[in-house]
Amino acid sequence: MMGTSKFVPTALPPVMQEANEKIIAASEDREDIFLKLTAGYLLLEEAGKKLPENSFWLPVAPEEDKQFVSAEASALLNQFLKNKEDVLTEYFIYRCQVKGKVVLPALLPELLNRAVEKKHQRAQFLQVCGTRGTWLAGINPQWQQLLTPPEENIWETGTWEQRKAYFRALRQSFPAEALALLLANLQEETANNRAELLEYLQQSLSLSDEAFLTSQLTDRSTRVRQVAYDLLRSLHGSALYQALEAFARSLVSIKEERVLLITKKKVIQVNRAVELPEALAAAGIEKVSSQKDVQDADYWLAQTIAYLHPAFWQENYQLTPQEAVQLFTSHKEQKLWVPSLAQSAVRYGHPGMTTALLESDAVAAVELLAVLPLAERYKWAERFTAQHASSYLHLLLDEKYTFIPAAVCTLLLKQLMQQPYTINQQDYLRWALQMAPDMLPVLQGYIMQENETYQVRYFKNTCAEMSRIIQTREQLNASI
Amino acid sequence: MKLSEDQIIQLAPDSASVKAGQQLANNAKWVTKYVHEKAMWGDCQGSGKNPYRTMVDLQQVAFKCSCPSRKFPCKHGLGLLFLHAQSPGVFTGATELEPQVEEWLGKRESKSAAKPAKESKPTDNKAQEKRAEEREKKVSGGMEELRTWLKDLVRNGIMHIPAAAHKFSSNIVARMVDAQAPAVASSLRRLSDLNYYQDGWQKPFLRSITSLYLLTEAHKNIAQCDATLQADIRMLIGWSIPKEQVLETAGLTDNWAVLAKTYDTEERLTVEKIWLYSYQSERFALLLSFYGPGQSPQQALIPGTTVAAELVFYPSAVPMRALVKQQKGTRPVLQPATGQDFAALLTKVSDTLAVMPFAVQIPFIGDAVRVVYQNQSWHLADASDSTLPLLNPEPDCWRMLAITGGATCTAFIIYEPAGANIHSFWFDYVFYTLT
Numbered sequence: 001m002m003g004t005s006k007f008v009p010t011a012l013p014p015v016m017q018e019a020n021e022k023i024i025a026a027s028e029d030r031e032d033i034f035l036k037l038t039a040g041y042l043l044l045e046e047a048g049k050k051l052p053e054n055s056f057w058l059p060v061a062p063e064e065d066k067q068f069v070s071a072e073a074s075a076l077l078n079q080f081l082k083n084k085e086d087v088l089t090e091y092f093i094y095r096c097q098v099k100g101k102v103v104l105p106a107l108l109p110e111l112l113n114r115a116v117e118k119k120h121q122r123a124q125f126l127q128v129c130g131t132r133g134t135w136l137a138g139i140n141p142q143w144q145q146l147l148t149p150p151e152e153n154i155w156e157t158g159t160w161e162q163r164k165a166y167f168r169a170l171r172q173s174f175p176a177e178a179l180a181l182l183l184a185n186l187q188e189e190t191a192n193n194r195a196e197l198l199e200y201l202q203q204s205l206s207l208s209d210e211a212f213l214t215s216q217l218t219d220r221s222t223r224v225r226q227v228a229y230d231l232l233r234s235l236h237g238s239a240l241y242q243a244l245e246a247f248a249r250s251l252v253s254i255k256e257e258r259v260l261l262i263t264k265k266k267v268i269q270v271n272r273a274v275e276l277p278e279a280l281a282a283a284g285i286e287k288v289s290s291q292k293d294v295q296d297a298d299y300w301l302a303q304t305i306a307y308l309h310p311a312f313w314q315e316n317y318q319l320t321p322q323e324a325v326q327l328f329t330s331h332k333e334q335k336l337w338v339p340s341l342a343q344s345a346v347r348y349g350h351p352g353m354t355t356a357l358l359e360s361d362a363v364a365a366v367e368l369l370a371v372l373p374l375a376e377r378y379k380w381a382e383r384f385t386a387q388h389a390s391s392y393l394h395l396l397l398d399e400k401y402t403f404i405p406a407a408v409c410t411l412l413l414k415q416l417m418q419q420p421y422t423i424n425q426q427d428y429l430r431w432a433l434q435m436a437p438d439m440l441p442v443l444q445g446y447i448m449q450e451n452e453t454y455q456v457r458y459f460k461n462t463c464a465e466m467s468r469i470i471q472t473r474e475q476l477n478a479s480i
Numbered sequence: 481m482k483l484s485e486d487q488i489i490q491l492a493p494d495s496a497s498v499k500a501g502q503q504l505a506n507n508a509k510w511v512t513k514y515v516h517e518k519a520m521w522g523d524c525q526g527s528g529k530n531p532y533r534t535m536v537d538l539q540q541v542a543f544k545c546s547c548p549s550r551k552f553p554c555k556h557g558l559g560l561l562f563l564h565a566q567s568p569g570v571f572t573g574a575t576e577l578e579p580q581v582e583e584w585l586g587k588r589e590s591k592s593a594a595k596p597a598k599e600s601k602p603t604d605n606k607a608q609e610k611r612a613e614e615r616e617k618k619v620s621g622g623m624e625e626l627r628t629w630l631k632d633l634v635r636n637g638i639m640h641i642p643a644a645a646h647k648f649s650s651n652i653v654a655r656m657v658d659a660q661a662p663a664v665a666s667s668l669r670r671l672s673d674l675n676y677y678q679d680g681w682q683k684p685f686l687r688s689i690t691s692l693y694l695l696t697e698a699h700k701n702i703a704q705c706d707a708t709l710q711a712d713i714r715m716l717i718g719w720s721i722p723k724e725q726v727l728e729t730a731g732l733t734d735n736w737a738v739l740a741k742t743y744d745t746e747e748r749l750t751v752e753k754i755w756l757y758s759y760q761s762e763r764f765a766l767l768l769s770f771y772g773p774g775q776s777p778q779q780a781l782i783p784g785t786t787v788a789a790e791l792v793f794y795p796s797a798v799p800m801r802a803l804v805k806q807q808k809g810t811r812p813v814l815q816p817a818t819g820q821d822f823a824a825l826l827t828k829v830s831d832t833l834a835v836m837p838f839a840v841q842i843p844f845i846g847d848a849v850r851v852v853y854q855n856q857s858w859h860l861a862d863a864s865d866s867t868l869p870l871l872n873p874e875p876d877c878w879r880m881l882a883i884t885g886g887a888t889c890t891a892f893i894i895y896e897p898a899g900a901n902i903h904s905f906w907f908d909y910v911f912y913t914l915t
Contacts, residue, residue, distance in 0.1 A: 039690035061885030
C-alpha cells in the first residue's frame with residue numbers, strides 16, 4: 001500500500017465504508033483517498049476507543065510505624081538533594097536516626113537513588129526511608145539491591161557489599177563461626193575477595209585463628225599471603241610473633257653507661273652479630289637495609305619494633321612506656337626506630353605508649369591521635385595544626401557530630417587561612433557541622449577581611465559557606 | 481496564604497535563582513521579616529551597605545525588591561518565600577502594613593482596576609485589507625504545496641523517514657514559514673521529535689500527517705464550516721487573534737483552580753501552559769504564553785492555588801485557550817469531587833473530536849485512579865480497572881507511587897492518543913504537582 005505495508009486498516013466498520021465511498025467519489029487521486037481514509041479511520045478509532053482492563057493491584061504500602069519529619073525539615077532535605085549537598089544530606093540522615101523519624105514519601109525516590117550510590121551508608125539511608133521506602137525498594141528492580149536478603153541466604157545470594165557486612169557482623173559477635181565460614185568457603189572466592197575477607201579477621205584476632213592463617217601462607221595469591229603474614233605478625237602468641245620477640249631479644253640489650261662519672265644512664269645496644277632468621281625473612285622482614293647509612297641490624301630492629309606489642313618492653317626489659325620512649329629517642333638511630341614504635345602503638349591501640357610518644361616531642365605522627373579518645377585529641381592542636389592540619393582535622397570529625405572546642409577551631413582556621421587548599425571544600429563543610437554556633441562571629445571576621453588576594457578570597461568564600469552550613473544545621477535541628 | 485516549596489520553585493525564572501533563593505532562606509540573612517494576610521516583606525542584608533527591601537504580594541502573587549537584579553522574581557523574593565515555607569515561626573505577624581508596602585499594594589490595585597485602554601493607532605484600512613488578502617493568497621498557495629508534499633510522501637513510502645528524521649521536512653517547513661503559516665510549520669517541525677526508535681512509530685506519524693492533510697482540506701472548504709471551527713482552522717494554520725479583541729468579549733468569572741504549569745521550548749521561544757479548572761462550571765481553561773529569549777514569565781499563577789478571576793476565551797469549537805481579564809484573591813486549592821472514571825474521559829474524547837477533529841490534548845480530572853507498575857511499564861487504572869498507558873517520565877511515576885503507596889487518588893491528566901500524562905494529583909486532600 002503506497003510505500004508502506006506496516007499499517008493497513010483491515011475490516012472497515014460500516015460508518016467508515018460509507019465514508020470511504022464518499023471519499024472515493026470525490027477523490028483527486030489515490031494518495032488523496034489514502035490520506036483522507038487514514039485520517040478518518042484514526043479519528044474513528046480514537047473516538048470509539050475501548051481501554052484494556054487490568055485488575056492488577058500493587059500491594060498497598062504498609063502503615064508507617066515511625067513519625068515523619070516535619071514539612072519544614074523535608075523542604076530542607078529536598079533542597080539538599082536537589083543541590084547535591086552530600087554533607088548536609090548525611091547530617092540529615094544522622095539527625096533523623098537520632099530522632100527516630102522517617103522522611104516524607106515524596107522524597108523517597110530521590111533518597112533511594114542516592115542510597116544506591118552510597119554503598120557504605122545504604123543501611124542508614126534505608127532506615128530513614130521507613131516502611132514506605134522498603135516497600136518501594138521492593139518494587140523497583142534498581143532499588144532491590146538495597147534490601148537485605150533473609151539472613152540465612154545473605155552469604156550465598158547477597159551482593160558483595162551485603163556479604164562483607166554480614167561477615168563483619170558475624171566476626172564481631174561470633175568470631176569462631178566467622179572463622180568456620182571462611183574455612184569452608186574461602187577458596188571459592190576470587191583472590192581480591194579472599195584478601196579482603198581475611199583482613200576482617202583483624203577484628204577479635206586470637207590464637208584460634210593461627211592455624212587457619214598459617215594455612216593461607218601457601219595461597220597462590222601474593223596479596224592473600226601478605227595479609228596472612230601481616231595478621232600472624234601482629235597476633236600476640238603466634239609462632240611468627242614469638243619468633244619476632246625472640247629475634248628482638250637477641251638483637252636488643254639494655255646497658256648502663258656512666259655519665260660525667262656521677263650518674264648512670266640506660267642505653268640500647270644492638271647485637272650486630274645476630275643473623276636474620278629465614279622464617280622472618282620469608283614473613284616480610286627485609287634482609288638488606290634500603291636506607292643509606294643504616295646498618296642491616298638497625299633496619300631489622302626497626303621493622304621488628306613495628307610489630308611488637310608495646311607491652312613487650314615492659315615484659316622483657318622492665319621498661320615503662322615513658323622509659324622505652326626515652327631510651328629510643330635518645331639513641332642516635334631514633335629517627336629509624338621511633339616511627340616504628342609509633343606504628344606499634346597505633347597497631348595495638350596502646351594509649352600508654354601513645355601518650356608517652358606524644359609527650360616526648362620526638363614524634364610528629366598525627367595518626368597516634370587515633371588511639372586516644374576524641375576529647376583527648378583536642379589538647380594536641382598546637383602540635384599538629386601547623387604541619388598536619390588536614391589529618392588532624394579528620395581525626396576530630398566523628399559520626400556523632402561532636403562540637404569541636406572553639407579554641408581548636410580558631411587555631412585551625414588561623415592555620416588554614418595561610419594554606420586554604422590543604423583541605424578540600426567538602427572537608428570544610430563537614431567541619432562546619434561540628435562547629436558550635438558561637439563560631440559564627442569568628443567566621444564572620446574572616447568573611448569581612450579586606451585583603452583581596454586570590455587565596456584570601458577563596459578562604460573568605462569558604463568561611464561564608466561554612467557559616468551557611470552552621471545556620472542551616474541550626475535550622476534543621478530546630479525543625480526536624 | 482502559605483506556599484509550599486514546590487510552588488515557590490514554580491515561580492523562579494531559572495534553577496540558579498532557585499538555588500540562590502534557597503540559600504537565602506536563612507534567618508540570619510534577614511534583618512527584618514514580617515507577614516501580613518495581604519503581603520510579606522523583609523530586609524535582606526546583601527553585599528551592599530543597606531539591606532534590600534523585598535516585598536511579596538500574597539493576594540495576587542507579585543514581587544518587588546530594591547536589589548539591582550534583572551531577574552524576576554529575584555533571589556531575595558524567592559528567599560523570603562522559601563524562609564516562610566521552612567520556618568514561618570521566625571516571621572513577625574503584622575496587623576498593619578508598613579507604609580512602603582501599603583503604597584506598593586495600593587498602586588498595584590489601582591493599576592489593575594484601571595488598566596489604560598491601549599491607544600488605538602490610526603489604521604490604514606485599505607493597506608490592512610491588502611495585507612490580509614496577500615496573506616490569504618500566500619496561505620492558500622502554501623496549503624496547496626503542503627497537500628502535494630504530503631501526497632508525495634505517502635506515494636514514496638515512509639520507511640525511509642526514521643533515517644532522515646531531522647531533515648526530511650526541512651524544505652516544507654521553510655516553505656510554510658514563507659507562506660505565513662507558522663503553526664503548520666511548527667506542526668511539521670514536531671514530526672522530527674517523534675520517537676522513531678519505538679515500535680509502532682508509523683501510527684503517530686500517520687496521525688500527524690493525515691491531520692495536516694485534513695487541515696489543508698478544511699482550509700479549502702473553510703467557508704462551509706461554522707464560525708468557531710473556522711477560528712480553530714485559522715489558528716491551526718497560524719493566524720493569531722489580537723489579545724485586545726479577545727479581552728473585549730464577555731468573560732466567565734469564577735474561582736479557578738491552578739492545576740499545572742509547564743514550560744516547553746519551541747524554536748527559541750519558551751511556551752508556558754497554565755491549566756485552570758473551574759469547580760462551578762466544571763470547565764477547563766488554558767493560559768498559553770510565549771516568551772522570547774531573556775524574557776521572564778509574567779503569569780504569577782501557582783499550581784495548588786485557586787484564583788478568583790474573570791477569564792475570556794478565544795473563539796473555538798471547544799473553547800479552552802483563555803486570557804485573564806481580571807484577577808482577585810488567591811487561596812489554597814480544594815480537591816474536586818468529579819467522580820469521573822475513564823468511561824467519562826472517553827465520552828469527552830469522542831465529543832471533542834466530533835466537533836474539533838484536530839484536538840490532541842484533552843484535560844480531565846479522574847477520580848479514584850491508581851498508578852500501576854507491571855512488567856516494567858507504567859499505567860494508570862481507574863476504579864473499573866480500565867487502564868491508560870502513563871506518559872510521564874519515570875521519576876514522576878515513582879514519586880507518585882511513593883506518595884500514594886499504591887492507593888487511589890484524584891489526578892489531573894492530559895489525555896493524548898498515546899496515553900495519559902499526569903500533571904498533578906490530590907492524595908489525602910493534599911495537592912501534589914508533577915510538572
